[in-house]
Amino acid sequence: MTTSHPRKRTVGGGEIDIEAFQRSSSIATLSSTYPLRLISHPVRTSSRAAIIFMSSYGGGLVAGDHVDMHVKVRPKARLALLTQGSTKIYKTPSxxxxxxxxxxxxxxEGAAMLLLPDPIQPYKGSSYKQGQAFHVQPQHSSVAFLDWLSAGRAARGEAWEFFQWRGCNEVWTLPANAGHAAPKRLLLRDNVILDGMSPFEHSYRDEMDDLGLFGTLILQGPVFHPLAQFFLKEFTSLPRIRGVSSTTTSSTMKAKTTTPTASPRLTWTAASIRGCVIVKFGAKDVDEAKQWSSNLYIDIEHDNK
Incomplete structure (x- = not known):
């Protein structure tokens, strides 16, 4: 078993260390402090991935909360990091x-990680910042992560009424040789900034076109390569406003837009960048988007690599 050296426990800190064991994965280190909670799922002999749920006390985070997580997935191990519900971001006094x-x-090398949380739910008058950095071995490790947020509490009529939401996702490639002094290289950086404090007359709320949810999915590595290629292939087959033939029937167009990756109420786009595939999507309904994303977990559970 690999010897791990847990970090000093700090408020809001979390640490996960996963290692391979035969054809499965085991948890070498799992620790968290308030307001973060990390809960391990009982190990199943049929599962290749260790399953850990992220949550918080009270189901959300209050103004001033700071969560800092560190994850290590060792060679040939698998980790699925999930949540049990949306993380609520409560109103800030300032x-x-x-x-x-x-x-x-x-x-x-040879490891894979899936980060598949429920969407963040920022309340009216909240302020939130998020940063996620993933370090991978070039061409030999895999990561897929979903980063999405809802418009707020729909039952209360909230629609993109928070002060700000800032998210930054990065994928870095590490030197193939751990002892090599070559620096890491940035493969992808994706920034999303929704700032309700804009001095301009029209804020981001005016540009959301009644969307109830907006998100980003990023796929990298051999485990998720088939899924990534599926997205790219499906995207190229979608009808274009100027590219649809006049002979295309409405039934054909409907068949293309009701695939597992799309629906009439879900809009998406996909692109390949330095070995990563990034998918941007927006949906009118949160539940519809959740159903769309529910098949992602299958890839890390049943891959044969």
Missing amino acids: KDICTEQNLTATID
Whole structure:
């Protein structure tokens, strides 16, 4: 068993260390402090992945909360990091007091990690910042992560009424040789900034076109390569406003837009960048988007690599 050296426990800190065991994965280190809770799922002999749920006390984070997670997935191990519900971001007494979450993950050679949380739910008058950095071995490790947020509490009529939401996702490639002094290289950086404090007359709320949810999915590595290629292929087959033939029937167009990756109420786009595939999507309904994403977990559970 690999010897791990847990970090000093700090408020809002979390640490996960996963290692391979035969054809399965085991948890070498699992620790968290308030307001973060990390809960391990009972190990199943049929599962290749260790399953861990992220949650918080009270189901959400208050203004000023700071969460800092560190994840290590060792060679040939698998980790699925999930949630049991949306993380609520509660109202802040001042727009300058932010709720913040950061995650740093290292995925070793032959390892794979899936981060599939429920969407963040920022309340009216909240302020939130998030940073996620994933370090991978070039061409030999895999990561897939979903980063999405809802418009707020629909039952109360909230629609993109928070002060700000800032998210930054990065994928870095590490030197193939751990002892090599070559620096890591940035493969992808994706920034999303929704700032309700804009001095302009029209804020981001006016540009959302009644969307109830907006998100980003990023796929990298051999485990998720078939899924990534599926998205790219499906995207190229979608009808274009100027590219649809006049002979295309409405039934054909409907068949293309009701595939597992799309629906009439879900809009998406996909692109390939330095070995990563990034998918941006928006949906009118949160439940519809959840159903769309529910098949992602299958890939890490049943891959044969």
